[in-house]
Amino acid sequence: MNLKDLPIQQRVEWLLNEAQVYCERFSHPDLSAARRRYVQEHPSPILVTACIDGRVNLAHAMQSPPGLMKFLRNIGPQLTMKRMDFASHVDSHISAAAALGQGSLIMVTYHFSGSHTHLGCAAYGCDTELARQDCFQVAEHIRQTYVSHAFPVYPLVCGFDTDIEALLIHGADGQSLNLSDPELNADSLGVWLNRLHPHLPENLAQDFLPLLQGNVNHAAELRATERGIALEHCEWAICVGNGFEFIRTPNVAMVIGPYSPDMGKPVSTAARVVARNMQKGRIPEDGALLLSCCLYNDGLVEKATAEFRSRLSADLAENIIAHTEPELTRRLTRLSAIFNVEKRSLELLHP
Ligand SMILES: [Zn+2]
Numbered sequence: 479m480n481l482k483d484l485p486i487q488q489r490v491e492w493l494l495n496e497a498q499v500y501c502e503r504f505s506h507p508d509l510s511a512a513r514r515r516y517v518q519e520h521p522s523p524i525l526v527t528a529c530i531d532g533r534v535n536l537a538h539a540m541q542s543p544p545g546l547m548k549f550l551r552n553i554g555p556q557l558t559m560k561r562m563d564f565a566s567h568v569d570s571h572i573s574a575a576a577a578l579g580q581g582s583l584i585m586v587t588y589h590f591s592g593s594h595t596h597l598g599c600a601a602y603g604c605d606t607e608l609a610r611q612d613c614f615q616v617a618e619h620i621r622q623t624y625v626s627h628a629f630p631v632y633p634l635v636c637g638f639d640t641d642i643e644a645l646l647i648h649g650a651d652g653q654s655l656n657l658s659d660p661e662l663n664a665d666s667l668g669v670w671l672n673r674l675h676p677h678l679p680e681n682l683a684q685d686f687l688p689l690l691q692g693n694v695n696h697a698a699e700l701r702a703t704e705r706g707i708a709l710e711h712c713e714w715a716i717c718v719g720n721g722f723e724f725i726r727t728p729n730v731a732m733v734i735g736p737y738s739p740d741m742g743k744p745v746s747t748a749a750r751v752v753a754r755n756m757q758k759g760r761i762p763e764d765g766a767l768l769l770s771c772c773l774y775n776d777g778l779v780e781k782a783t784a785e786f787r788s789r790l791s792a793d794l795a796e797n798i799i800a801h802t803e804p805e806l807t808r809r810l811t812r813l814s815a816i817f818n819v820e821k822r823s824l825e826l827l828h829p
Contacts, residue, residue: 481727482712486765489714490811493725493767497824500724504544504822513543522685523575525568526585527616529553529599530735530744532713533640534589535728540645541692545723545822551735553601553744564737565623572624572631581630583682586617589638597640597710600747610637610648630679641709643728644697647690649674657690660698664691712760715767716748718795719788721817722771724824731769736791745795746802753803765809768795775819784816785827 481492503509524547528534537547550567568584575582588609591597598604602612617633624631637646637654644658647670655662655670662670667690671683678686715731718741722733732748734741755761770792774784792814800807814827 482714482729482761485762486714486767486809486811490767490813493715493730493769494824494826496727497724500544500726501821501823513545516543516688517546520685520688521578522580522583522682523548523571524583524585524686524689525550525571526587527551528587528638529589529601530732530748531589531599531640531711532715532729532731532733533709533711534587534638535726536585536587536638536645537723538726538728539638539643539693539696540689541696542689547689549723549733549735550737551733552737553747563739567737568620572627572629576627576629579629581632581679581682583678583686584617584620584631584633585636586613586620586633587636587638588613589640591709592639592641593709600751606637610635614648630682632675632678632682634675634678640728642697643693643700645690645693647671647674650677657693658697658701660694660701662691662694667691667694710760711751711755713748713752713755714761714765715769716745716752716795716799717769717771718745718791719771721773721815721819721824722769724822731767734795736772741791741794742798745798749799749803749806753806756806756809763809765811766806768792768799768810768812769815770795770813771815771817771824773817773819781816785814788814788816788827 481489526536526547527550528536530551530553548571572582589599590606596604598606599609602609613635617635620633635648642658644656647655653674655674664687667687671678671687712729713732717731717733720735725731732751734744734748752766756763770788772784772788774781792812796812815824816827817824
């Protein structure tokens with residue numbers, strides 16, 4: 479039986495087990511040594527702006543080592559440097575990288591369906607061209623903002639075809655590279671990246687290439703297997719806050735980052751998607767999950783503050799869902815958690 483068809487209690491147990499397995503893998507001596515080696519060889523932090531859509535899971539699709547890529551997730555038009563809260567998160571990421579002597583590569587992403595236009599990004603009315611243009615505007619705004627920064631800050635626009643989980647890397651001159659081509663290898667990817675982005679600093683390019691290769695490999699593997707994931711929405715979890723990097727399975731959760739003072743629009747959008755998934759029979763009608771989470775890092779953010787913020791996020795989200803989809807509220811399993819950044823562990827809070 480497919481995961482999405484299991485009773486809600488079993489799906490929730492599966493998700494919590496995913497968090498446990500992720501944490502164990504993160505702390506496994508062999509794997510953590512490999513991850514440290516990777517970071518030594520490829521130290522540039524990668525920041526990604528992405529939609530809340532559960533079909534978009536770029537760490538999974540780029541076969542990224544755990545915790546390497548940082549995500550700012552919200553619905554499309556909300557992601558703009560003109561919003562103070564979004565800009566401040568970009569700023570703190572760039573400052574943290576600079577403190578380590580690093581520049582920053584920022585993937586500004588949109589998503590689409592290569593087979594069916596109506597399965598594209600609802601935030602843009604499934605208008606892929608509009609989504610792409612918005613991303614170019616955000617990228618240009620980031621570029622202008624940090625043009626005089628001490629370390630290079632390089633925004634780069636990428637599309638993501640949710641049908642085949644392959645990226646489309648856009649260049650500055652209208653050219654693009656589709657990573658669904660299985661013939662691409664380290665050499666040809668390097669040539670392409672240089673052609674599309676001749677001004678991308680060499681060290682950022684070297685740190686980006688393994689992730690591009692990861693997506694080429696992922697898309698090829700997906701093509702070679704019986705695809706068990708529906709092309710249309712099947713999410714049954716609404717996740718608010720951050721610390722959801724342990725969810726590496728696409729089409730499970732709508733993930734709403736804390737990057738907008740107005741949670742109303744993204745949470746009500748997510749609630750409508752999950753409610754519709756039930757109505758259309760794509761997931762069982764027995765329930766859905768609302769999971770809130772906040773990061774904490776001893777010495778940086780007090781654990782108690784993270785707990786408070788996580789519970790508050792769940793309250794806010796639940797109120798919005800009650801307003802938008804009252805029927806869904808009655809079937810909602812609500813959990814609040816905090817996520818230890820150092821251990822990569824999810825800790826559930828008592829109700
Ligand atoms: Zn979207």
